[in-house]
Amino acid sequence: MARRIGSRYTAHQILGRGSAGTVWLGEGPEGPVAIKLLREDLSSDQELVGRFVQERTALLGLEHPHVVSVRDLVVDGNDLALVMDLVRGTDLRTRLDRERRLAPEAAVAIAADVADGLAAAHAAGVVHRDVKPENVLLDMQGPLGPGGSHRALLTDFGVAKLIDTPRRTRASKIIGTPDYLAPEIVEGLPPRAAVDIYALATVLYELLAGFTPFGGGHPGAVLRRHVTETVVPLPGIPDELWQLLVQCLAKAPASRLRASELAARLRELLPLLAGMPPLDVDEPDTDEAEEAAEELSGAAPAAGQPVRRRGAVPLVPGARPSDSNRDTHTSMRVPAPDELAGGARGTARAPRAAGAPRPGSARNRAVTRRRRLTLAVAATLLTAAGVATWLTTTDDTPPPPPDMENSAPAAP
Numbered sequence: 085m086a087r088r089i090g091s092r093y094t095a096h097q098i099l100g101r102g103s104a105g106t107v108w109l110g111e112g113p114e115g116p117v118a119i120k121l122l123r124e125d126l127s128s129d130q131e132l133v134g135r136f137v138q139e140r141t142a143l144l145g146l147e148h149p150h151v152v153s154v155r156d157l158v159v160d161g162n163d164l165a166l167v168m169d170l171v172r173g174t175d176l177r178t179r180l181d182r183e184r185r186l187a188p189e190a191a192v193a194i195a196a197d198v199a200d201g202l203a204a205a206h207a208a209g210v211v212h213r214d215v216k217p218e219n220v221l222l223d224m225q226g227p228l229g230p231g232g233s234h235r236a237l238l239t240d241f242g243v244a245k246l247i248d249t250p251r252r253t254r255a256s257k258i259i260g261t262p263d264y265l266a267p268e269i270v271e272g273l274p275p276r277a278a279v280d281i282y283a284l285a286t287v288l289y290e291l292l293a294g295f296t297p298f299g300g301g302h303p304g305a306v307l308r309r310h311v312t313e314t315v316v317p318l319p320g321i322p323d324e325l326w327q328l329l330v331q332c333l334a335k336a337p338a339s340r341l342r343a344s345e346l347a348a349r350l351r352e353l354l355p356l357l358a359g360m361p362p363l364d365v366d367e368p369d370t371d372e373a374e375e376a377a378e379e380l381s382g383a384a385p386a387a388g389q390p391v392r393r394r395g396a397v398p399l400v401p402g403a404r405p406s407d408s409n410r411d412t413h414t415s416m417r418v419p420a421p422d423e424l425a426g427g428a429r430g431t432a433r434a435p436r437a438a439g440a441p442r443p444g445s446a447r448n449r450a451v452t453r454r455r456r457l458t459l460a461v462a463a464t465l466l467t468a469a470g471v472a473t474w475l476t477t478t479d480d481t482p483p484p485p486p487d488m489e490n491s492a493p494a495a496p
């Protein structure tokens with residue numbers, strides 16, 4: 085049923101739902117649009133209202149073929165809506181869920197588009213801060229690009245920041261989605277353009293492998309891996325592409341490429357990747373420390389039951405907790421340096437060539453079990469040491485003064 089939004093727009097049909105609201109296919113004075121309508125029960129939530137306004141502000145004047153433009157912000161009674169360019173297609177997460185892994189040529193073409201969009205945002209002084217497959221839309225009505233890929237557009241600048249905002253103090257909260265968070269964010273440094281490059285390299289790795297390099301398990305473990313672990317090579321990946329990924333996943337932000345350079349280098353690789361099938365990579369093993377902790381607590385799934393993944397902290401009150409650390413924004417306290425330094429190492433999920441034996445195959449099970457008990461104790465100690473307290477639900481340190489740079493929307 086059609087619904088009026090302000091005096092100039094009509095919403096016709098739901099295109100999708102996010103944690104903060106619903107995106108509608110709509111009509112405006114200049115033709116079809118997408119209308120993101122804030123959930124009514126959240127219209128009094130100042131943080132979320134702030135995100136809508138922020139998205140409008142960040143994108144003012146930014147017109148680019150690889151960025152979804154925001155056309156209008158409508159405030160009408162209880163309705164708060166962002167009017168955006170309509171992208172007829174799907175989001176990259178949906179495509180990835182359907183295909184599991186993309187052929188390298190298509191993956192690199194999409195990443196190059198997003199890098200172009202980021203270059204435009206960075207040139208306009210905006211850092212996105214939440215680059216992930218959910219925030220990349222694929223235009224399925226336009227012409228096909230290399231490897232049959234659709235034009236990709238970056239969207240959701242709701243937590244974007246102006247790069248040049250001065251800041252002298254260490255950040256007290258982390259905003260972002262754990263799987264894609266650059267190490268300097270975890271360490272409390274201000275978000276600069278390089279955080280988007282790290283996140284995009286993580287997305288590209290995920291498109292190629294079917295999983296993120298440092299994801300899996302408890303959000304605290306994911307954060308620590310970003311700081312302490314090195315990325316494990318993907319079997320069968322062309323060396324030139326791997327080197328590019330490694331450079332953009334560098335722990336030191338200054339070592340990463342700039343967005344325009346990354347876009348150019350990715351496009352240079354396209355002829356080399358033409359016709360190459362998706363990489364033959366098996367899913368990594370589940371984080372052993374995580375499993376061990378669950379075993380110890382009696383929470384381990386019974387044989388044959390799917391492994392339960394812990395969710396990140398939903399940004400929005402009432403949102404369903406996500407089933408992974410990559411689906412939702414999270415807001416966490418920045419861990420202290422000693423919290424990052426301690427704890428189990430080597431927990432990054434190691435990719436295996438398809439068919440290669442799992443490290444914990446049947447003949448190794450007794451050894452694995454003994455290791456798990458040791459790890460379980462380590463995991464319990466870690467938890468006691470405060471890793472779990474990074475999560476925002478309880479933060480018993482006095483809150484910092486409200487400051488757009490340093491504070492994040494409070495998790496429920």
Ligand SMILES: Nc1ncnc2c1ncn2[C@@H]1O[C@H](COP(=O)(O)OP(=O)(O)OP(=O)(O)O)[C@@H](O)[C@H]1O
Nearest residue numbers: 099100101102103104107118168169170171175218
């Ligand atoms: N400009 C657009 N044109 C067409 N479809 C869109 C547009 N923007 C969003 N959508 C669709 O609407 C759905 C919800 O988008 P939204 O940005 O609210 O959610 P999200 O990014 O998945 O969630 P969250 O707000 O929690 O980060 C997405 O699945 C996306 O495919």
